[in-house]
Amino acid sequence: MRINMKLLVLLSILPVIVFGQAKVGTAIGQFLEIPVSARAEGMASAFLATADDISAIYYNPGGLAWQNGRQLTISHTMLYAGISHDFGAYTMPAAGGVVGVSFISLYTGDIDETTPYQPEGTGRTYTAGDLAVGLCYSRILTDRFSVGVNVKYLGEYLADVHAQGWAMDIGTIFKTAFKDIRLGMALTNFGPDLKFIQQSAPLPMSFHFGAAGEIINNPTNRITLDIEGSHPNDNLEKFQVGAEYAYKEMVFIRAGGKLQYDTDLFTLGTGCKIPIGSFMMRADYSFTYMRYLSSVHRFSLGAEF
DSSP states (O other): OOOOHHHHHHHHHHHHOOOOOOOTTTTSOOGGOOOOOOHHTTTOOTTTTTOSSTTTHHHHHGGGGGOSOOOOEEEEEEEOOOOOOOOEEEEETTTTTEEEEEEEEEEOEEEEEOOSOOOOSSSEEOOOEEEEEEEEEEEEEESSEEEEEEEEEEEEEEETTTEEEEEEEEEEEOOSSSTTTTTEEEEEEEEEOEEEEEEEEOOEEEEEEEEEEEESSSEEEEEEEEEEEEEETTSSSSSEEEEEEEETTTEEEEEEESSSOEEEEEEEEEEEEEEETTEEEEEEEEEEEEEOOOOEEEEEEEOOO
């Protein structure tokens, strides 16, 4: 029997409910766990306590509060088996803080339909995908502490079967007085169970804790080190370590490693910032080496104005 690679990957992203005591694979909506930012993923997504650009809307809403001006970004990731993953966001100061909107989408493209009696295909195709649309508000509460909330509408479909729901992310940043070390905490994907194909399953809720600080920080060179751990409701604890080197805050090199991940091993990344008129444009790229699947390339473009 022919095995359809796209369908296998889809089932890994939208896992069915596993009955029994094991918690691995019991959450639906796994597309919410796929990294969205090339900059952050270049640091192995150890970005919780840094969260100093527009992608904080995904990694830690509490980080948006420290941003000045308006920001816009789009990211594209080509996953294994031809599955595409996209992210976009816009943020601006408002209501005494920062407001942002975002979306995440995942699309499989055409999947060949097979049946037990036609394992080589029926000649028909179907598609599957996911969508999250978020509204975020973040605010500085003291000169060292900020908090943010991101509320998301969720939609999933597989052929003609649909599911809808909602979730929220809550995040904080605390800037300590010790060498400007920052601490970050976030609870992501908190919300009611999502019903899909007559069965309900929890979302991939996770608690994150991280710390970040500068090893070197002067007008010419900066090296930032980030560490992060997470406790998901459907898997083992995970850990990431990442670093970013910046030359005059214009050219960037990044690297990171992931522990307790089934597939992801290490990441590399680079980026640049270029002023164009009243805009500060940025472009970032990341490479993620996967243990069993093909490596993943991620691209992001953004503007600050």
